[in-house]
Amino acid sequence: MSHKRLLIPGPTESPIEILQQQTKWLIGHRSADYTALYTGIIDKLGKYFETQQNRTVLTASGTIWMDITARNIVKSRALAGVCGAFSDRMYQTIRDSGKDADQLKVESGMAIKPDMVLEALGKADYDTVAIVHNETSTGVRNPIEEIGKAIKKEYPDIMFVVDAVSSAGGDYLVPEKLNTDVMFTSTQKCFALPPGLSMAFYSDAAIERARTVPGRGYYTDLVAIHDYYKKKQQNPTTPNISLMYALDYQLDRMLKETSKARYGRHLAMAELTRNWAGKTMKMFPEPGYESVTVSTIANTLGKDIGALNKALGKKGYQIANGYGDLKEKTFRIGHMGEWTPDEIKSLLWHIDEIWGE
Ligand SMILES: Cc1ncc(COP(=O)(O)O)c(C=O)c1O
Structure with missing residues (x-):
């Protein structure tokens, strides 16, 4: 596997x-x-x-x-x-x-x-x-x-x-x-x-x-x-x-690492993801209440999220489709745990490349 x-x-x-x-x-x-x-x-x-x-x-x-x-x-x-x-x-x-x-x-x-x-x-x-x-x-x-x-x-x-x-x-x-x-x-x-x-x-x-x-x-x-x-x-x-x-x-x-530095790292990853999403799509949560550990993005471009995940899989990454009724209407990037802002930049770069942005 x-x-x-x-x-x-x-x-x-x-x-x-x-x-x-x-x-x-x-x-x-x-x-x-x-x-x-x-x-x-x-x-x-x-x-x-x-x-x-x-x-x-x-x-x-x-x-x-x-x-x-x-x-x-x-x-x-x-x-x-x-x-x-x-x-x-x-x-x-x-x-x-x-x-x-x-x-x-x-x-x-x-x-x-x-x-x-x-x-x-x-x-x-x-x-x-x-x-x-x-x-x-x-x-x-x-x-x-x-x-x-x-x-x-x-x-x-x-x-x-x-x-x-x-x-x-x-x-x-x-x-x-x-x-x-x-x-x-x-x-x-x-x-x-x-x-x-x-x-x-x-x-x-x-x-x-x-x-x-x-x-x-x-x-x-x-x-x-x-x-x-x-x-x-x-x-x-x-x-x-x-x-x-x-x-x-x-x-x-x-x-x-300390709890405050971990928070800072998570916030930085969330902000990167929000800024990236905001360029062509929008965040799903109401403004001001976005999570710092998982970004849920509204799929306003109507992209095939299942296909995106398959393509990302070939590059060794897996993100999440929307949950339940929100499947394909949203998708989620979980930037939690040990991930770093640089790695999130790299993931977002790969998504842009797959979508030909
Ligand atoms: C907010 C929230 N609560 C509860 C749960 C359930 O936790 P667990 O799967 O550890 O039982 C989850 C799991 O994703 C969750 O995200």
Whole structure:
């Protein structure tokens, strides 16, 4: 199989030295060596995200946090911002858990704004608000800092849950500044690791809330996960140890680069892509709310995106078509993880060449 370098919005390209970390010998997950590995990861996550909040790493992709939110954080009624496929998944997950959920839905390509959230919160008695930071299906970046501030000012007891699956580790996110009670992400996006782990940051208030919510499940029981870590500094069930090695290694690299420099690099890649797209087409998200990790471009030239990807494949690259209904109407360039502005320039040059621009 020939290697295509991934510029899709996850999984993204993972450098070989990161992949190689997974070939180390296994250790027992109840050993002192594992405790050292795992507590080191928790410590590094705290440093990178500049947070004192609780941290955990679960062996499951990011979606598990939608189930955890539904089963641990929502007491009886949640407001879910819906601006695309992934935020809709959060809404459906809460609703399917048997609890009440209302959607605050905006048109595809639009962002959810603080005043919309406040207006919706005035209409019913909500205990949780869930918002996606970076809606990967549309390339919209929601203003979660302003939303968090607005919610906590008016409704300090409401739990604020943020899906940062496709932004954390690329965009600049500090839980305390965002006022999040739960913020979660996955390994295969801006962390540039293989899929399979999810990392989350949660407040003391979130764990207090979870203690009062029955029916938390087993694998999804945040209280059990939290208490087990406090007691044993390990995970309650067997973790993917090989991926933990890779995460530990990558966190060292990320700390060396620094979170602000990583953000700067992602922003530079996003701006390059936006400027390039703006010359002949336009960005799909409403202006001012474009993602810094994935650029969704409106296919206003009516190009055959499937054919473009085939041609790019011959040059060793893969980008993403539009998601779901947006297929061929948009296309997405995932510039996340370890990609650099120079490499993005090179990709855009190849697209221009294929299109004969
Ligand atoms: C914004 C967002 N949320 C959730 C998910 C689901 O994450 P995972 O595939 O890690 O379960 C994705 C995956 O692309 C995503 O982009």
